[in-house]
Amino acid sequence: MSVILLAGRKKAIGKKRKVVKKVGVGCEGKEPTMTASWRLTTSGKKACISFSRDNMNVYVDGEPIECVAYITDNGYDLDLIFNLGTKKGHIYSDVEGTEMTNYLFFDEQLVAQDKQTNLKSGHRPDEF
Known part of the structure; x- marks a missing residue:
């Protein structure tokens, strides 16, 4: 399933607004709210x-790293592309209605997922 999901995302990324996020940009002076966090072992290191969807930054062990953000669907879908050592990371965050699902991929393999419900958003991707 992860290959199918990622293949569809690659096609959609080409139609998105691209934002290059320099390390730490958008979080000056305030502590960011983390949307999702995962603890894992990659390349032999924990x-x-x-x-954070608030500032579109990716953090490794609490420190911001450089990433590229792709935004679509009026800001409700977010792809964050980054490198961690020799691995290519990809976070995809999808909001539909009152649910948000966040996926973490490394080298095009789904390694973690986080689902949040009861959001205040009434977003429906099919409605304009």
């Missing part, structure tokens, strides 16, 4: 990977 790491905590987090991201």
Whole structure:
């Protein structure tokens, strides 16, 4: 399933607004709210990977790293592309209605997922 999901995302990324996020940009003066965090082992090292939809930054062990953000669907879908050592990371965050699902991929393999419900958003991707 992860290959199918990622293949569809690659096609959609080409139609998105691209934002290059320099390290730490958008979080000056205030503590960011983390949308999702995952603890995992990659390349033999333990790491905590987090991201914030508020400032579109990716964090490794609490430190912001450089990433590229792609935004679509009026800001409700977010793709964050980054590198961690030799691995290519990809976080995809999808909001539909009152649910948000966040996916973490490394080298095009789904390694973690986080689902949040009861959001205040009434967003429906099919409605304009």
